[in-house]
Amino acid sequence: MPARTSWIPYALIAPSVAFLAALFLMPLVQTIWLSFSAGDALSLENYRRMAGDLNFSLAVKNTFLLTLVVVPLQVVLALAMATMVTKLDKGRDLVLWVLTIPLGISDLAAGLAWLALLQNTGYLNSALYALGLIEGPTGWLSQETPWSLFFAIVLAELWRATAIVLVILIAGLQLIPKEFSEAAEIFGAKPWTRFTRITLPLLKPSLQSALILRTVLAFEVFAVVYALGGRNFPVLAGEAYVWQNDNQNYGIAAAYAVLIMAISLAATAVYLRVLRTRPEQLP
Amino acid sequence: MADIVIDRVVKEFGTFRALQEVSLTVNDGEFVALLGPSGCGKTTLLRIIAGLETQTSGRIVIGGQDVSNLVPRKRGLAMVFQNYAVFPHMTVFENVAFGLRMQKAQQAEVKRKVERAAALLHIESYLDRYPAKLSGGQRQRVAVARALAVEPAVLLMDEPLSNLDALLRLEMRTELKAVLREAGTTTIYVTHDQTEAMGLADRIAVMYGGKIEQIGSPLEIYATPATRFVGGFIGSPPMNFIKVQCSQGTARIGDAALPCPATGKDMELGLRGEDASLSPNGSGIPFDIRVVEPMGSHLLLTGSIDGQPARIVAPPIAKVNPGERVGLTVDPARVTWIDSTTGRAIAQP
Ligand SMILES: Nc1ncnc2c1ncn2[C@@H]1O[C@H](COP(=O)(O)OP(=O)(O)OP(=O)(O)O)[C@@H](O)[C@H]1O
Numbered sequence: 001m002p003a004r005t006s007w008i009p010y011a012l013i014a015p016s017v018a019f020l021a022a023l024f025l026m027p028l029v030q031t032i033w034l035s036f037s038a039g040d041a042l043s044l045e046n047y048r049r050m051a052g053d054l055n056f057s058l059a060v061k062n063t064f065l066l067t068l069v070v071v072p073l074q075v076v077l078a079l080a081m082a083t084m085v086t087k088l089d090k091g092r093d094l095v096l097w098v099l100t101i102p103l104g105i106s107d108l109a110a111g112l113a114w115l116a117l118l119q120n121t122g123y124l125n126s127a128l129y130a131l132g133l134i135e136g137p138t139g140w141l142s143q144e145t146p147w148s149l150f151f152a153i154v155l156a157e158l159w160r161a162t163a164i165v166l167v168i169l170i171a172g173l174q175l176i177p178k179e180f181s182e183a184a185e186i187f188g189a190k191p192w193t194r195f196t197r198i199t200l201p202l203l204k205p206s207l208q209s210a211l212i213l214r215t216v217l218a219f220e221v222f223a224v225v226y227a228l229g230g231r232n233f234p235v236l237a238g239e240a241y242v243w244q245n246d247n248q249n250y251g252i253a254a255a256y257a258v259l260i261m262a263i264s265l266a267a268t269a270v271y272l273r274v275l276r277t278r279p280e281q282l283p
Numbered sequence: 284m285a286d287i288v289i290d291r292v293v294k295e296f297g298t299f300r301a302l303q304e305v306s307l308t309v310n311d312g313e314f315v316a317l318l319g320p321s322g323c324g325k326t327t328l329l330r331i332i333a334g335l336e337t338q339t340s341g342r343i344v345i346g347g348q349d350v351s352n353l354v355p356r357k358r359g360l361a362m363v364f365q366n367y368a369v370f371p372h373m374t375v376f377e378n379v380a381f382g383l384r385m386q387k388a389q390q391a392e393v394k395r396k397v398e399r400a401a402a403l404l405h406i407e408s409y410l411d412r413y414p415a416k417l418s419g420g421q422r423q424r425v426a427v428a429r430a431l432a433v434e435p436a437v438l439l440m441d442e443p444l445s446n447l448d449a450l451l452r453l454e455m456r457t458e459l460k461a462v463l464r465e466a467g468t469t470t471i472y473v474t475h476d477q478t479e480a481m482g483l484a485d486r487i488a489v490m491y492g493g494k495i496e497q498i499g500s501p502l503e504i505y506a507t508p509a510t511r512f513v514g515g516f517i518g519s520p521p522m523n524f525i526k527v528q529c530s531q532g533t534a535r536i537g538d539a540a541l542p543c544p545a546t547g548k549d550m551e552l553g554l555r556g557e558d559a560s561l562s563p564n565g566s567g568i569p570f571d572i573r574v575v576e577p578m579g580s581h582l583l584l585t586g587s588i589d590g591q592p593a594r595i596v597a598p599p600i601a602k603v604n605p606g607e608r609v610g611l612t613v614d615p616a617r618v619t620w621i622d623s624t625t626g627r628a629i630a631q632p
Pocket residue numbers: 296299301319320321322323324325326327328365475
């Protein structure tokens with residue numbers, strides 16, 4: 001009876017499609033429209049003003065710099081942690097649970113927590129002062145110390161969002177039967193060779209998912225940066241926020257939003273292509 | 284020289300004892316089959332020899348060197364895994380070449396050895412395919428070729444032909460045997476197929492419940508089983524066990540009298556179906572036939588002796604019918620006497 005039942009899947013999926021259309025597609029179309037309009041006419045004026053802004057190139061540079069530093073570091077860290085966690089016999093769940101606690105903390109709260117640590121009168125300075133390493137309150141997060149500000153943001157981002165990569169990679173590692181690594185070991189592969197020749201290639205689908213997720217989120221980075229550096233370290237999402245709220249210019253804010261989306265889509269496309277696994281190579 | 288000495292190896296998984304003091308010596312160049320029912324510890328023993336599992340106690344010595352604390356790659360052996368473990372992300376060629384690549388062999392040598400192993404296993408035409416596109420039996424042959432390609436001194440194989448059709452299995456079996464004999468490879472071959480074990484092995488080790496019940500040449504195992512389990516596990520049909528009374532060195536069943544070892548214990552007569560023959564005049568051990576199955580080369584008769592179930596093999600042209608009672612004559616030298624309480628064979632008088 002395929003003819004009679006063929007509409008059922010569509011009927012069942014309809015509510016979620018409607019939901020998506022109302023709450024995601026509509027705003028998306030509106031935003032794109034907003035970014036491309038001046039008054040009621042189609043125009044690139046918003047993009048022209050966005051690109052001409054003093055902070056624009058800095059925001060682009062900072063966002064890419066942050067992504068290029070944070071995402072690879074997170075993947076390396078998560079790979080190392082995941083490898084260790086999967087080797088644990090006892091207490092694996094507890095360790096995993098502790099490692100994923102930062103996931104439960106909102107990014108703004110995480111940014112504020114790191115601010116409490118790193119600001120002039122923060123715990124770091126108190127400790128350094130007690131140890132006699134500094135004379136008095138020292139600024140780490142100001143415009144005069146761009147590198148320590150950058151370093152602080154990287155640190156906070158690593159702390160906050162490495163766990164999501166970790167969780168994905170652990171799930172991926174658990175899907176790889178241990179016989180592959182064992183067979184490689186029997187035939188003479190040392191640990192590092194096993195990791196590069198067996199584990200990594202078989203982990204590629206999970207790496208791809210983790211990279212897409214993390215990279216897209218990294219291009220949208222905002223709250224942590226805002227909490228730690230305010231506009232001392234302009235990023236794309238931060239500029240969108242400033243234009244939307246401080247300057248009340250929705251068109252330029254929308255242009256920033258569309259730009260972030262375009263970059264994310266491009267990055268995703270690159271990952272899908274570069275890390276594609278041919279179906280016949282799946283276990 | 285690569286002999287293997289397994290010295291009182293015990294393996295416990297938590298409270299479960301998978302191996303209980305297994306000792307076994309495999310001589311250099313010898314082919315030993317590990318034969319036993321599912322779950323008896325064959326794979327566990329193989330993994331301990333390979334170093335993939337650590338024994339709870341005991342030692343493994345290969346070629347005179349105690350390897351108990353060595354990692355697998357330092358033990359100088361190759362292995363065929365029960366579930367193949369063929370690398371899915373490499374072509375068949377790269378799979379077979381893997382061990383050679385790890386040894387940093389020259390490309391020309393890799394190619395030569397891979398092609399040789401592939402030809403032996405009849406997988407030459409799949410060399411540039413990925414394993415996902417192969418059948419189970421083809422994948423299994425890739426796993427065997429990968430192990431043969433490195434020309435190991437010691438080869439461990441865990442049911443390497445289990446997924447092949449009968450014809451191909453027979454062919455592979457013969458070729459494996461020839462190749463391994465020629466190369467002088469010390470081989471431990473796990474199987475639960477007794478004809479495979481019989482055909483391939485210099486010696487068979489029969490395992491049961493984490494113990495080795497008996498080690499010996501295929502003929503010894505077949506003709507003089509050490510325990511009731513071995514007699515019942517080896518041979519088709521399995522050995523028959525008939526409870527008898529043995530008094531003054533003679534056991535009487537019907538009007539037949541057999542010399543028995545006079546030990547005063549309860550004992551069972553272990554009788555192979557093909558070691559009994561139908562007596563021309565109906566004298567001898569009475570056998571009540573219930574079912575007659577023509578098997579082509581012989582008739583398989585199922586019935587009972589003295590009220591106890593038994594299976595007898597008769598010539599294909601024998602004239603017997605279900606419901607009939609026939610007499611069997613047996614050669615006293617070919618029977619096994621089993622102590623009923625211990626299940627072990629009693630030495631012949
Ligand atoms: N990792 C493990 N943890 C707990 N018990 C195990 C483990 N591996 C094996 N066992 C147990 O040890 C016993 C022997 O297992 P093993 O895999 O050696 O059997 P086998 O003889 O190879 O059987 P088969 O012919 O079915 O492959 C089984 O009862 C099994 O349940």
